[in-house]
Amino acid sequence: MPLKVRKNRAPQPPDTCPLSACMAVIGGAWTANVVWYLGAGPRRFSELKGDLAPVSARVLTRRLRELEDAGVVQRHAMATSPPSVEYTLSELGRELLPAIEAIVAVGHRLKARAAAA
């Protein structure tokens, strides 16, 4: 084994600027939607899974863990039977909401233009 060299070490870009920092957090598949749904209030795992329709458990779990690591969501496991886990936005997470809403707002414009084209 000749000690595999990593030539593409920079998967995502200007990691230090605030713009990219935030995009790194909300950029993954479904991530922005997760935050959006959590913005309406606490939500259980299976509820989120239902909200996001065809998302796989694997990806949803991954996204929630990432958001947790970023400090924007909090995970509360309840020792019930069957077990249930509730996710909520942290204070920091709620600061994402204005951005998400701004994105939704332009989204409408973009969709309108895409429909026209």
Next chain:
Amino acid sequence: MPLKVRKNRAPQPPDTCPLSACMAVIGGAWTANVVWYLGAGPRRFSELKGDLAPVSARVLTRRLRELEDAGVVQRHAMATSPPSVEYTLSELGRELLPAIEAIVAVGHRLKARAAAA
């Protein structure tokens, strides 16, 4: 050839909601940054390439084409020698700026928290 079946037909998620519609536009690598830099005014290809430091020409071209297709940037080729091409935000593109700025704003908060952790 047994007629290749596509089992993973949904690379990205809820394609119809405004949130995902917008994320699809600004979600690619560097894309948000491109819009950000164009927000300051018209910019030539090589200028953008310099702004975005280590981006490859291949990706930058791709992003600009996508943004053009989405109707958010306009491309103006000048028949000079050597040739130069100027990119500007369209009216629709400028509507992205509030969202970008909101993202930048949270980005600062996220960075602060990441630095603390």
Next chain:
DNA sequence: CTGTATCCAAACCGATACTG
């Protein structure tokens, strides 16, 4: 200068099966 073509490694994500 402004790209395009090709190649390739890495990341991403869905499907499925399985666990506590």
Next chain:
DNA sequence: CAGTATCGGTTTGGATACAG
């Protein structure tokens, strides 16, 4: 219910070389 493990296909994006 709330995940985890593994697999495999897709997509992404960098490097490099080349073109108008």
